Amino acid sequence: MKHRSTLSTLSLLAILVVLVVGCAVPATPQAPTTPAAEAAPVETPTEAPKQAESKLVMAIAEDTVSLDPGRAFETLPSIIHKATYDTLVTFPADSVDRIEPLLAESWTISEDGTVYTFTLRDGPKFANGDPVTAEDVVFSFNRMKHITGNPSFLAETIASVEAPDEKTVVLRLKHPDPAILAKLVFSAFAVLNKDEVVAHGGTDAEDAATADKAEEWLNSHSAGSGPYMLEKWERGVETVLVRNPNYWGKAPAIDRIIIRNIPEAATQKIQLEAGDIDIAMDLTADQVPALKNNPAVTVFEGLSDTIVFLIMNQDPAIGGPLSDPRVQMAVRLALDYEGIRVLSSGRAVTPASVIPVGFFAAYGPEKALKRDLDRAKGLLAEAGYPDGIDVELEYPDFTFGGVNFGTMAQKVQADLAEAGIRVTLKPAELQVALENYRQGREAFGLWLWLPDYRDSLDYVEFLPGGVVGKRANWTDENADQVILTLRDQVKVETNDQRRAELFAQIQDYLQQKGPFAPFLQPGIQVGLSSAVRGFVYNPQWRVDLALLSK
Amino acid sequence: MALYRYVLRRLMLTIPLLIGVTLIAFVISHAVPADPVTANLGQKAMSDPVIVAAFRAEWGLDRPVHEQYLIYLRNLLRGDLGRSIKSRRPVMDDLRAYLPATIELATASILVGVLTGVTFGVLSAVRRNSVLDHIVRMLSLFGVSVPVFWLALVVLFVFYSRLRWFPGPGRLDVGLPAPPQITGLLTIDALLAQDWTALRNAIGHLLLPAFVLGSYVTGLITRVTRSAMLEVLNQDYIRTARAKGLHDRVVLTRHALRNALIPVITVIGFSYGNLLAGTVLTENIFAWPGIGQYAYRASTSLDFPAIMGVSLLIALIFIVTNLVADLLYFILDPRLRSS
Numbered sequence: 001m002k003h004r005s006t007l008s009t010l011s012l013l014a015i016l017v018v019l020v021v022g023c024a025v026p027a028t029p030q031a032p033t034t035p036a037a038e039a040a041p042v043e044t045p046t047e048a049p050k051q052a053e054s055k056l057v058m059a060i061a062e063d064t065v066s067l068d069p070g071r072a073f074e075t076l077p078s079i080i081h082k083a084t085y086d087t088l089v090t091f092p093a094d095s096v097d098r099i100e101p102l103l104a105e106s107w108t109i110s111e112d113g114t115v116y117t118f119t120l121r122d123g124p125k126f127a128n129g130d131p132v133t134a135e136d137v138v139f140s141f142n143r144m145k146h147i148t149g150n151p152s153f154l155a156e157t158i159a160s161v162e163a164p165d166e167k168t169v170v171l172r173l174k175h176p177d178p179a180i181l182a183k184l185v186f187s188a189f190a191v192l193n194k195d196e197v198v199a200h201g202g203t204d205a206e207d208a209a210t211a212d213k214a215e216e217w218l219n220s221h222s223a224g225s226g227p228y229m230l231e232k233w234e235r236g237v238e239t240v241l242v243r244n245p246n247y248w249g250k251a252p253a254i255d256r257i258i259i260r261n262i263p264e265a266a267t268q269k270i271q272l273e274a275g276d277i278d279i280a281m282d283l284t285a286d287q288v289p290a291l292k293n294n295p296a297v298t299v300f301e302g303l304s305d306t307i308v309f310l311i312m313n314q315d316p317a318i319g320g321p322l323s324d325p326r327v328q329m330a331v332r333l334a335l336d337y338e339g340i341r342v343l344s345s346g347r348a349v350t351p352a353s354v355i356p357v358g359f360f361a362a363y364g365p366e367k368a369l370k371r372d373l374d375r376a377k378g379l380l381a382e383a384g385y386p387d388g389i390d391v392e393l394e395y396p397d398f399t400f401g402g403v404n405f406g407t408m409a410q411k412v413q414a415d416l417a418e419a420g421i422r423v424t425l426k427p428a429e430l431q432v433a434l435e436n437y438r439q440g441r442e443a444f445g446l447w448l449w450l451p452d453y454r455d456s457l458d459y460v461e462f463l464p465g466g467v468v469g470k471r472a473n474w475t476d477e478n479a480d481q482v483i484l485t486l487r488d489q490v491k492v493e494t495n496d497q498r499r500a501e502l503f504a505q506i507q508d509y510l511q512q513k514g515p516f517a518p519f520l521q522p523g524i525q526v527g528l529s530s531a532v533r534g535f536v537y538n539p540q541w542r543v544d545l546a547l548l549s550k
Numbered sequence: 551m552a553l554y555r556y557v558l559r560r561l562m563l564t565i566p567l568l569i570g571v572t573l574i575a576f577v578i579s580h581a582v583p584a585d586p587v588t589a590n591l592g593q594k595a596m597s598d599p600v601i602v603a604a605f606r607a608e609w610g611l612d613r614p615v616h617e618q619y620l621i622y623l624r625n626l627l628r629g630d631l632g633r634s635i636k637s638r639r640p641v642m643d644d645l646r647a648y649l650p651a652t653i654e655l656a657t658a659s660i661l662v663g664v665l666t667g668v669t670f671g672v673l674s675a676v677r678r679n680s681v682l683d684h685i686v687r688m689l690s691l692f693g694v695s696v697p698v699f700w701l702a703l704v705v706l707f708v709f710y711s712r713l714r715w716f717p718g719p720g721r722l723d724v725g726l727p728a729p730p731q732i733t734g735l736l737t738i739d740a741l742l743a744q745d746w747t748a749l750r751n752a753i754g755h756l757l758l759p760a761f762v763l764g765s766y767v768t769g770l771i772t773r774v775t776r777s778a779m780l781e782v783l784n785q786d787y788i789r790t791a792r793a794k795g796l797h798d799r800v801v802l803t804r805h806a807l808r809n810a811l812i813p814v815i816t817v818i819g820f821s822y823g824n825l826l827a828g829t830v831l832t833e834n835i836f837a838w839p840g841i842g843q844y845a846y847r848a849s850t851s852l853d854f855p856a857i858m859g860v861s862l863l864i865a866l867i868f869i870v871t872n873l874v875a876d877l878l879y880f881i882l883d884p885r886l887r888s889s
Contacts, residue, residue, distance in 0.1 A: 148604045153594040236839035262837045274711045431584035452594050467597050
């Protein structure tokens with residue numbers, strides 16, 4: 001008995017030893033290793049490169065749910081789809097205020113603004129060599145619409161898509177949609193190779209929501225005409241793109257792009273400094289100063305298209321004093337915009353309204369509201385609150401793009417206190433806070449908005465009856481006629497000059513009235529190895545990988 | 551024979567335990583005042599009733615909660631864990647994809663923890679109140695109290711970024727082909743494929759996160775081993791053994807350590823489960839594609855099937871590690887066998 005137990009103990013130890021030794025053995029040089037591997041295992045892999053293939057490594061917090069262009073709605077897929085697919089039209093490399101041709105070389109718009117006729121360019125081919133035809137466009141648009149995925153709402157104004165001949169696409173709208181071209185830039189409208197997608201279970205039929213089976217294939221293959229092809233997507237690990245040999249445009253400089261999932265900004269920074277990655281997509285503003293002295297690293301600092309704002313409920317039963325337009329204005333005047341901007345650091349600006357700086361007809365930061373505590377106090381007194389008011393501020397307890405909502409809420413609390421608005425902070429877990437906000441149950445909330453598509457028209461959602469407007473219970477019933485008229489006009493106006501005038505009036509209105517106090521448009525920071533050239537930031541697709549070289 | 555009956559009884563108990571776990575996880579995750587629709591659909595998509603209805607129907611969220619639970623249980627009995635809302639794949643596939651990375655990391659951590667912990671603990675007990683003892687006690691206090699995310703960043707910065715002694719985050723160097731997947735554990739797969747480059751690389755990548763994750767276990771095991779050894783070393787049978795003229799090393803390993811190991815095994819048992827369940831921070835910082843990251847994403851997006859799957863898996867791991875720990879008592883403590 002005694003012996004047996006000793007034996008079992010020994011065998012247990014032996015297993016441990018074997019495991020440990022098993023781990024240790026290969027570290028000794030007896031294993032056959034290549035000379036490259038002989039060097040410290042720490043070195044970046046110099047393992048026999050196949051010729052001189054150029055390679056670029058990008059680190060990003062992977063948020064990919066699907067790489068099917070008809071279903072994806074996240075950040076990383078938009079980067080990948082920009083590289084692997086083409087759309088009919090596009091934006092300039094670094095802005096979103098103009099539409100440029102891509103697969104369509106030209107287009108005409110009918111008098112009433114409801115029929116768009118696109119003429120396709122000669123030459124574009126899919127990665128497998130098939131020509132891009134109008135049929136592919138029709139298939140891709142219909143499939144995206146009928147899948148009823150996250151981006152399908154972008155097609156809600158589309159009545160039909162037709163291909164009268166190989167080079168012509170006719171898009172009929174239910175009613176004029178001045179933002180339709182900007183929507184078509186979104187990768188949801190990427191043009192897929194119909195034959196390939198159908199061969200792998202895809203369909204554009206009305207029942208595509210259940211009948212389409214191409215998603216799995218599209219998660220590991222691309223079927224586009226872009227400069228790159230998807231080689232693999234290993235969930236949570238990496239996405240690999242390789243150069244499309246059949247690309248119809250100017251060939252990109254980098255052969256292979258490896259996109260690694262590095263969730264932590266701190267880790268991205270450490271890897272960038274170590275020289276193991278070329279691009280760190282998610283740096284936070286406070287990491288930038290420490291990188292400034294590093295000659296091996298450059299930092300691109302730009303402006304995000306995120307708007308951080310306070311929302312006040314128009315329904316007196318929910319909003320209480322905050323439903324009073326004078327109190328709402330007092331809140332806007334009590335915020336220390338300059339202090340908030342400094343707190344956020346980086347290239348952050350104070351937006352003049354809910355429309356981000358850089359968008360079509362958006363006011364620049366110079367037109368932003370300035371703090372005026374005396375007027376704020378005056379307005380409060382006028383509204384019947386000479387001793388101030390007590391309110392609760394609800395916000396999600398999270399950090400987005402380096403903006404910590406807890407910190408922002410505390411700053412708002414301190415600023416408003418100076419005007420006599422005493423704020424109690426009420427943080428909640430994101431999903432819980434989101435539910436209250438989206439149901440319009442918050443009296444006072446701190447939130448952010450990312451555009452669904454890059455056109456100023458997206459911001460009619462803040463107006464009465466819009467997605468965000470409804471969260472403030474701002475409706476056609478309690479809004480004044482001025483803003484309702486402006487809203488209805490801007491929704492259908494297609495002439496750029498008249499659109500710009502309407503947006504100016506809307507922005508002027510929102511500075512004086514309405515349940516929102518937008519106060520920050522944060523910056524974005526991208527870390528680059530000094531060897532990387534050609535980095536340009538675009539709010540729609542973040543980075544166009546085909547423009548990069550090193 | 552008693553042992554088999556014991557094991558059988560424990561295994562039978564697993565079934566009601568797991569059903570209990572599903573019930574609790576289901577009730578808690580559905581009681582959260584939040585809606586998967588909000589968590590998974592875009593701002594615009596969720597204001598479109600057609601898309602919302604399609605989403606609810608696709609994920610069975612349009613049925614009453616108790617019905618959803620019964621459907622879940624029925625599918626579970628067939629071995630079907632459902633489909634993840636977030637990844638749109640079977641939860642089983644997801645778990646299979648993410649679990650090996652975590653098992654590998656947790657196992658490496660426990661090895662680091664046990665080897666260093668037991669060694670330090672024994673040395674510390676034998677040389678009680680020496681300088682060595684004080685240093686070890688300080689280190690173990692550090693190990694159990696230092697925040698993991700802080701240690702992870704410091705270790706990465708010093709040993710990877712500055713000194714370049716270890717490779718960086720991830721399981722393999724960028725661009726290094728992984729060995730053909732058999733177990734999903736890169737070290738084992740590399741060993742099976744006799745791919746020594748990948749093996750060295752994978753071990754290199756394992757060391758830092760294993761050290762960080764194992765630091766707590768090291769601290770804990772050092773302390774438990776030390777106190778258990780001290781207690782045992784004062785026992786009469788040790789004095790007897792010494793008096794018999796047995797070699798010091800024999801007394802320590804055969805007589806003292808073996809008995810001192812019993813409380814240590816308990817610690818190892820629950821530490822392993824904790825390691826598997828608690829790797830979120832370490833996995834995030836080391837970009838380790840494991841179950842921790844998956845669980846985090848599942849819970850922040852109210853991905854019910856994934857939450858249930860992870861809960862079940864972790865419960866199962868706790869049950870198994872506890873069972874193994876209990877079986878080890880049988881091996882180490884003859885008194886249990888005779889009773």
